[in-house]
Amino acid sequence: MVRILVSDAMSEEGLAPLLADPTIEVVQKKVTEVEDELDKFDALLVRSATKVTEQLLQNMPNLKIVGRAGVGVDNIDVDAATRYGVVVINAPNGNTISTAEHTFAMMASLVRRIPQAHISVKSREWNRSAFVGVELFGKHLGIIGFGRIGSEVAKRARAFGMHVHVYDPFLTKARAEKIGVDVCTLDELLAQADIITVHTPLTKETKGLLGPKNLAKTKKGVYLINCARGGIIDEQALISFLENGHVAGVALDVFEQEPPGDHPLLSFDNVIVTPHLGASTIEAQVNVATQVAEEVLKFLQGKPVTSSINLPTLSKDVYEKIQAFYTLARKMGIVASQYMSEPVQEIAITYSGSVADLETTFITRSLLAGFLKPRVASTVNEVNAAMIAKERGIAFSEKFSANGNDYNNSITLTVYGENKTFTMKGTHIAHYGDRIVHFNGFAIDFAPEGHLLYIQHHDKPGMIGKVGNILGDHQVNIATMQVGRQEAGGKAIMMLSLDKPLDEALVEILEKIDDIDFVKRLEV
Numbered sequence: 001m002v003r004i005l006v007s008d009a010m011s012e013e014g015l016a017p018l019l020a021d022p023t024i025e026v027v028q029k030k031v032t033e034v035e036d037e038l039d040k041f042d043a044l045l046v047r048s049a050t051k052v053t054e055q056l057l058q059n060m061p062n063l064k065i066v067g068r069a070g071v072g073v074d075n076i077d078v079d080a081a082t083r084y085g086v087v088v089i090n091a092p093n094g095n096t097i098s099t100a101e102h103t104f105a106m107m108a109s110l111v112r113r114i115p116q117a118h119i120s121v122k123s124r125e126w127n128r129s130a131f132v133g134v135e136l137f138g139k140h141l142g143i144i145g146f147g148r149i150g151s152e153v154a155k156r157a158r159a160f161g162m163h164v165h166v167y168d169p170f171l172t173k174a175r176a177e178k179i180g181v182d183v184c185t186l187d188e189l190l191a192q193a194d195i196i197t198v199h200t201p202l203t204k205e206t207k208g209l210l211g212p213k214n215l216a217k218t219k220k221g222v223y224l225i226n227c228a229r230g231g232i233i234d235e236q237a238l239i240s241f242l243e244n245g246h247v248a249g250v251a252l253d254v255f256e257q258e259p260p261g262d263h264p265l266l267s268f269d270n271v272i273v274t275p276h277l278g279a280s281t282i283e284a285q286v287n288v289a290t291q292v293a294e295e296v297l298k299f300l301q302g303k304p305v306t307s308s309i310n311l312p313t314l315s316k317d318v319y320e321k322i323q324a325f326y327t328l329a330r331k332m333g334i335v336a337s338q339y340m341s342e343p344v345q346e347i348a349i350t351y352s353g354s355v356a357d358l359e360t361t362f363i364t365r366s367l368l369a370g371f372l373k374p375r376v377a378s379t380v381n382e383v384n385a386a387m388i389a390k391e392r393g394i395a396f397s398e399k400f401s402a403n404g405n406d407y408n409n410s411i412t413l414t415v416y417g418e419n420k421t422f423t424m425k426g427t428h429i430a431h432y433g434d435r436i437v438h439f440n441g442f443a444i445d446f447a448p449e450g451h452l453l454y455i456q457h458h459d460k461p462g463m464i465g466k467v468g469n470i471l472g473d474h475q476v477n478i479a480t481m482q483v484g485r486q487e488a489g490g491k492a493i494m495m496l497s498l499d500k501p502l503d504e505a506l507v508e509i510l511e512k513i514d515d516i517d518f519v520k521r522l523e524v
């Protein structure tokens with residue numbers, strides 16, 4: 001039974017695919033309510049309230065995936081998740097419209113002082129002259145961060161007759177022209193805008209983006225809106241610029257600390273606030289919960305996920321094409337790692353023939369994960385394989401060649417160790433399976449599967465018989481046997497597939513046979 005912890009409030013309708021699956025148990029409780037059983041969960045679904053820290057990840061050793069039912073993943077330690085091999089996914093567009101609409105509602109409320117007027121009337125006052133606002137029409141709106149939400153805000157602003165200026169260092173000219181907005185530098189935006197709204201993620205670069213220096217570059221009487229993340233507008237700087245009257249008003253949906261408690265910003269009459277409600281609509285919540293539920297279900301069924309933060313994104317089509325090579329590469333990694341029982345500095349992979357045209361990032365990660373698996377105690381998979389390889393000083397490279405040599409497709413792996421270099425070549429043949437066709441300088445043909453025994457020896461009559469007799473005497477059945485040699489009477493190899501793993505004592509007996517150089521057990 002797969003167990004999923006849903007630790008923040010989520011739409012039941014959205015979670016329906018998980019709730020309906022009889023092989024899945026969904027527990028809807030806060031982390032603090034299940035502290036004793038955290039090690040029993042395979043998946044964790046969160047919104048922004050749950051902090052997925054390294055400590056929490058350590059307390060959940062069976063966790064395989066974290067699903068963020070929303071956009072921002074700043075509450076998740078993605079680096080730590082990657083290190084532990086935990087996939088992180090989000091729901092990137094389910095709440096875009098709701099957040100853009102909320103931003104616009106905040107903008108209108110801010111310039112017309114609707115919340116203040118509302119409180120006044122509810123207090124039985126009727127003070128019309130105290131609530132004179134300004135129009136949005138004709139005003140200059142500065143949008144910092146022109147992604148999904150920023151561009152939806154721009155469309156609405158244009159409908160209101162506003163001039164829209166956007167700053168986003170990653171925005172292509174073509175996209176900006178298509179939407180018809182004025183792309184400018186941050187300084188130009190700060191100087192021109194009557195209203196500034198931020199829609200970037202919270203990153204090292206955007207933390208404090210609107211701090212004392214940049215706020216000083218804004219127009220006197222500017223209005224500011226933050227419906228993205230607390231901290232993009234520096235709260236201390238904001239207090240100073242409200243106190244000195246430079247900023248006319250602020251609308252905040254988000255805070256550096258949530259909830260903000262008795263925050264000094266809450267005392268300003270011209271600061272209007274909501275409790276992180278951007279995504280809080282029925283529609284957005286159904287959308288984001290459905291998106292993560294479907295993704296988690298796919299992941300648990302071994303299918304590719306499309307909105308991963310720490311895995312290359314694959315479409316179903318691409319996944320189907322690479323699946324066979326992904327498995328072959330994993331097996332090749334496992335075999336090579338056991339064969340090269342010594343420190344390794346570099347792994348070079350060459351993709352030839354049809355596989356060279358595919359998306360190979362995943363295949364390479366699969367090979368690395370296979371290679372590292374026998375060497376590391378922690379979980380290693382395609383999420384963290386590249387990172388672990390780097391940490392261990394193992395460089396890796398990919399090369400591509402259109403020519404598949406004798407095969408329609410092949411993967412050639414060269415491992416550079418401290419003392420030796422090892423090469424193997426594998427191919428995938430439709431309806432036949434994975435074959436290793438070159439091993440350590442020998443042409444051969446075997447399936448990289450099960451309990452394999454590799455024997456390197458001198459090419460002499462009777463060698464196969466001697467090995468067969470010893471194994472037979474010890475009740476070890478040989479399922480298949482492939483042989484290869486460089487030249488008659490020279491070096492030769494046998495690759496045996498056995499019905500059960502061999503113990504070390506038997507390896508030693510085999511190695512004592514005259515003309516056997518060495519024997520290696522390979523478990524795939």
Ligand SMILES: NC(=O)C1=CN([C@@H]2O[C@H](COP(=O)(O)OP(=O)(O)OC[C@H]3O[C@@H](n4cnc5c(N)ncnc54)[C@H](O)[C@@H]3O)[C@@H](O)[C@H]2O)C=CC1
Nearest residue numbers: 071072145146147148149168170199200201227228278279
């Ligand atoms: N208040 C709420 O409930 C919600 C808040 N959000 C927040 O809104 C923000 C934006 O979300 P989306 O538009 O969906 O994300 P997105 O990824 O589509 O857009 C973000 C944009 O920011 C730009 N950007 C990154 N660094 C930048 C920098 N240093 N300066 C200027 N631009 C930069 C990126 O190029 C990108 O175009 C996120 O922080 C997200 O967490 C999202 C949904 C709901």
Ligand SMILES: O=C(O)C(=O)COP(=O)(O)O
Nearest residue numbers: 047048049070071072279
């Ligand atoms: O999607 C986002 O980034 C949000 O900020 C929404 O947060 P929430 O899921 O409402 O806690």
